[in-house]
Amino acid sequence: MSAWLVVSPILVPLATAALCALAWGRVPLQRIISLAGSVTLFVCGALLLAHVGANGITAAQMSDWPAPFGITLVADHLAAVMVLIAAVMAVAVAIYAFGDIAPERERFGFHPVFQTLMVGVCGSFITGDLFNLYVWFEVMLISSFMLLALGGTREQIDGAIKYAALNLIATASFLMAVALLYGLTGTLNMADLALRLREVEQTGVVTTVAVLFIIAFGMKAAVFPLFFWLPASYHTPAIPVQAIFAGLLTKVGVYALLRTFTLIFVGDTAWTHGLMLWIAGLTMLAGVLGSLAVTDLRRAFSWQVVAHIGYMIMGLALYTPLAIAGAVFYLVHDIVVKTNLFLGAGLARRLTGHDDLRSMGGLFKATPLLAVVMFVPLASLAGFPPLSGFWSKLVLLQASLEKEAYVIAAVSLIVGLLTMWLVGRIWAELFWKAHPVADPQGTAAIAPGTRFALVAPLVLLSAMTVAIGLFAEPVMQVAAAAATELMDPAPYIEAVLGKGEPPPTAVVGLEPAEVRP
Amino acid sequence: MMHSLILQTATRMLIALMLVFALFILWRGHNEPGGGFIGGLIAAVAFALHGLAFGAKEMRKLLIADPRTIIAAGLATAVVSGLFALFKDGGPLPFMTGAWYITYTETGEKGFAIGTPVLFDVGVFLVVVGGIVAMVQSLMEEH
Numbered sequence: 001m002s003a004w005l006v007v008s009p010i011l012v013p014l015a016t017a018a019l020c021a022l023a024w025g026r027v028p029l030q031r032i033i034s035l036a037g038s039v040t041l042f043v044c045g046a047l048l049l050a051h052v053g054a055n056g057i058t059a060a061q062m063s064d065w066p067a068p069f070g071i072t073l074v075a076d077h078l079a080a081v082m083v084l085i086a087a088v089m090a091v092a093v094a095i096y097a098f099g100d101i102a103p104e105r106e107r108f109g110f111h112p113v114f115q116t117l118m119v120g121v122c123g124s125f126i127t128g129d130l131f132n133l134y135v136w137f138e139v140m141l142i143s144s145f146m147l148l149a150l151g152g153t154r155e156q157i158d159g160a161i162k163y164a165a166l167n168l169i170a171t172a173s174f175l176m177a178v179a180l181l182y183g184l185t186g187t188l189n190m191a192d193l194a195l196r197l198r199e200v201e202q203t204g205v206v207t208t209v210a211v212l213f214i215i216a217f218g219m220k221a222a223v224f225p226l227f228f229w230l231p232a233s234y235h236t237p238a239i240p241v242q243a244i245f246a247g248l249l250t251k252v253g254v255y256a257l258l259r260t261f262t263l264i265f266v267g268d269t270a271w272t273h274g275l276m277l278w279i280a281g282l283t284m285l286a287g288v289l290g291s292l293a294v295t296d297l298r299r300a301f302s303w304q305v306v307a308h309i310g311y312m313i314m315g316l317a318l319y320t321p322l323a324i325a326g327a328v329f330y331l332v333h334d335i336v337v338k339t340n341l342f343l344g345a346g347l348a349r350r351l352t353g354h355d356d357l358r359s360m361g362g363l364f365k366a367t368p369l370l371a372v373v374m375f376v377p378l379a380s381l382a383g384f385p386p387l388s389g390f391w392s393k394l395v396l397l398q399a400s401l402e403k404e405a406y407v408i409a410a411v412s413l414i415v416g417l418l419t420m421w422l423v424g425r426i427w428a429e430l431f432w433k434a435h436p437v438a439d440p441q442g443t444a445a446i447a448p449g450t451r452f453a454l455v456a457p458l459v460l461l462s463a464m465t466v467a468i469g470l471f472a473e474p475v476m477q478v479a480a481a482a483a484t485e486l487m488d489p490a491p492y493i494e495a496v497l498g499k500g501e502p503p504p505t506a507v508v509g510l511e512p513a514e515v516r517p
Numbered sequence: 518m519m520h521s522l523i524l525q526t527a528t529r530m531l532i533a534l535m536l537v538f539a540l541f542i543l544w545r546g547h548n549e550p551g552g553g554f555i556g557g558l559i560a561a562v563a564f565a566l567h568g569l570a571f572g573a574k575e576m577r578k579l580l581i582a583d584p585r586t587i588i589a590a591g592l593a594t595a596v597v598s599g600l601f602a603l604f605k606d607g608g609p610l611p612f613m614t615g616a617w618y619i620t621y622t623e624t625g626e627k628g629f630a631i632g633t634p635v636l637f638d639v640g641v642f643l644v645v646v647g648g649i650v651a652m653v654q655s656l657m658e659e660h
Contacts, residue, residue, distance in 0.1 A: 003609075003611040003612065004603070004611075007611070007612040011596065011599075014592070014596055015593075017592065018589055018593040018596055019593070020589075021585060021586075021588060021589030022589040022590070022593065024586060024589065060611050060612070061611055062611055062613050063611065063612075063613040063615065064610050064611050112589075
C-alpha cells in the first residue's frame with residue numbers, strides 16, 4: 001500500500017483537477033471539489049511524512065517496472081515535508097479564492113488549472129527520475145502560464161509573456177542538460193545517475209552539465225542574475241494566484257537544486273557549490289535592494305521572494321549537514337510566510353483601495369486585529385525571535401560560521417538588517433500612517449462569508465509561523481533528518497535500486513574513446 | 518470558414534476516413550508505433566478540417582460534447598486506468614500497473630488481449646482531441 005501513498009500527492013490533485021473540469025460551468029461545485037481535494041492532499045501529505053518517519057525512504061515503481069527502467073517515485077523526509085507544506089498552502093489559497101477571485105476567472109477554469117499546478121508541484125517533489133521532473137516542470141509552466149494570463153488584462157499579458165519566454169529558456173536548458181546526461185550515462189533515474197556519474201571519466205563534461213542544471217533550476221528559483229522575470233510578472237495576476245506562485249513555484253526550483261546537487265552532482269563541489277555561494281550572496285543583495293527601491297507593496301514582496309531564495313541557496317552551497325538542515329527549515333518557513341504576505345497584501349489592497357504604499361495607510365486604526373495577524377509574517381520575514389524566520393536564519397548563520405564562510409555570513413546579516421528596514425517602512429506606511437485620502441474601512445465592511453474566506457487563511461498561516469517558531473525543535477528534527485538523507489545518498493539509492501549490483505541500463509552510454517576526436 | 522463546394526464535398530468524405538484512421542492509429546499504438554497522442558492529433562485535424570469547411574458552429578455540433586468536457590473525461594479516464602492495479606490479483610500493485618484480459622484459443626495459445634494501457638491511451642486521445650479542438654474553436658471565434 002505504501003506505493004499508493006507515495007503516488008497520492010500526484011493522484012489526488014490530478015483526480016481533483018479532472019473532477020473540477022467535469023463540473024465546468026458549475027462554479028460553486030468546483031469550489032467545493034477544489035477545497036476537498038486540497039484537504040485530501042494535506043491528509044495524504046501528513047500520512048506520507050508519518051510513513052517516511054517510521055519506515056525511512058520509500059520508493060514506488062510505477063507500473064511495476066523495476067528501476068531504472070520505469071518511472072520511480074521516491075518519498076524521503078524532504079519530499080514528504082514539501083508535499084505537506086504545499087498542501088497547506090493549497091488549502092489556504094483555495095479558501096482565500098472563495099472570497100477573492102473574479103467570477104469570470106472562475107468560469108474560465110481557475111479551479112481545474114490551480115489543481116493542475118498542484119499536480120506539477122507535488123510531482124516535482126516526489127519524482128525520482130530526471131526526465132519525469134522535466135515533465136512536471138512543463139506541467140507547472142503550462143498551468144502557471146494559464147493562471148497568469150487568466151483574466152487577460154494588458155498588464156497580465158505583458159507579465160505572462162515575459163514569464164513564459166524566460167521560463168522556456170530555462171526549460172530548454174534543462175532539456176539540453178538532460179540529453180547530455182543521458183548521452184554520458186545512459187540513464188535518467190536519479191539514484192542510478194548518482195552511481196553511474198561516479199564512473200564517468202570526463203569530469204569536465206559533467207561539470208558543464210552541472211552548470212547547465214544550475215542555470216535551468218536557478219532560473220526557476222529566480223537567483224541572481226536570472227531573476228528578472230519574477231518582479232516583472234508576479235504582481236500582475238489575481239491575489240490567490242500570486243500567493244501560490246510566491247509560496248511554491250520558486251521553491252520547486254530550490255528543491256530541484258537541493259535534490260540534484262546533493263545526490264547527483266557532488267563530484268566537484270568546490271566549483272559547483274562555490275559558484276552557488278556567490279550566486280546566493282548576490283541574489284540576497286539584489287533582492288533586498290530591489291525591494292527597497294519600489295513603493296508598490298506587491299512588487300516589494302516579489303523582490304523579497306528573490307532575496308530569500310538566496311538564503312536557501314546559501315544553505316545548499318555551504319554543503320554541511322547543518323547548512324542543508326537550515327535550508328530545508330528555511331524552505332518550510334519561507335513558503336508559509338510568502339504565501340501569507342501576498343494574501344495579506346491582497347486584503348490590504350481591498351481595504352485601502354491601492355497597491356502603492358504612498359497611497360495606503362490607516363490600517364492599524366481600521367482593523368487592529370488584522371494588523372496583529374499581519375505583523376507575524378512581516379516580523380518573521382525580518383527574522384524577529386521567536387518566529388520561524390529567526391530560527392532559520394540562525395541555523396544558516398551558525399552553519400556559515402562553522403565553515404568559516406565569513407563573507408556570506410556578513411552578507412546574510414546585512415540583508416537581514418535591510419529586510420528589517422523594509423518591514424519597518426511597510427509597517428509605518430501601511431498601518432501607522434494616516435490614509436492620504438480617507439480612513440479605510442475595516443474588515444467589518446466586507447460581507448461575512450467573504451470576510452471569513454479572506455481572513456481565515458491569514459490567521460491559519462500566521463498561526464503556523466508562530467507555531468514553527470515556538471516549536472522549532474520538532475521542525476528542526478525533521479529538517480535534520482532530511483539533511484542526513486541528502487548528505488548521505490546511499491539509503492536513497494538503496495531504496496530505489498535495491499541492494500546489490502544495479503541492473504544494466506537499457507542504452508549503454510558512449511564510451512569515452514568515441515567522444516574524443 | 519470558406520464557402521468552397523470542393524472543400525465541403527471532400528471534407529464529408531475525408532472526415533470519416535480520418536476519424537477511422539485516428540482510431541486505427543490509437544489501436545495500433547497498443548503494440549506498434551502509434552497511440553493516443555498521435556491518434557488524437559489526427560482526429561483533431563479531422564474536426565478542424567470540418568470547422569474550416571463548415572464553420573466553428575458546425576464543428577461544435579459534430580463534437581456533441583463541449584471540448585472542455587472532453588478534456589476532463591480524458592483526464593478522468595487516464596486516472597481510472599491507473600486505478601485498476603489496486604484490484605489486481607496479488608494485492609494492490611503500484612499505480613498504472615497494467616491489468617489485462619486475455620483470451621486463449623482452444624490449443625492454449627494467446628489470442629485477443631485487452632488491458633488498461635489501451636484505456637490510458639483512450640484518455641490521452643480524448644485530452645488531445647479536446648485540447649486541440651478548444652484551441653481551434655477559440656481561434657475561429659476571433660474572426
